[in-house]
Amino acid sequence: TKLDQPIVRVEGKTQPETSIFVNERQVSIREDGTFFADLDIPRGTTEILVRAKKRHSREAQALVRVVYEREVEAAEGL
Numbered sequence: 836t837k838l839d840q841p842i843v844r845v846e847g848k849t850q851p852e853t854s855i856f857v858n859e860r861q862v863s864i865r866e867d868g869t870f871f872a873d874l875d876i877p878r879g880t881t882e883i884l885v886r887a888k889k890r891h892s893r894e895a896q897a898l899v900r901v902v903y904e905r906e907v908e909a910a911e912g913l
Contacts (some may be wrong), residue, residue, distance in 0.1 A: 838876060838903040846871035849887055856886040876903045 845857050848868045855862045857872040864870045864900050874883065888894045 836846045836899065836901045838883070838901050841878070841903050841905070842873055843876055843883070843901055844871055844873050844887060845851075845883060846853050850889065853887050856888075858884055876901060878903055878905055 845862075847855075847870060849855060849870065850868060851864075853864065853868075854913060855864060855870050858874065859863055860872065862870045862872045874881075881902055883899045883901060885897045885899075887896075
């Protein structure tokens with residue numbers, strides 16, 4: 836996915852008692868199971884790994900690559 840801003844929101848919904856990690860940072864889950872994390876994205880390609888782990892269950896993962904290319908403004912008078 837190509838981004839036009841250096842920030843991306845990762846959001847979703849899960850079951851209760853699940854731990855969610857976005858790029859190894861644990862994310863808080865609301866009572867209704869929804870969660871979100873805002874990430875600052877550097878210029879270029881960034882991998883975002885989302886891991887979900889419920890106690891006594893197997894881990895689920897999703898990997899997404901995003902690209903942020905800041906447009907360079909043309910200098911006037913050149």
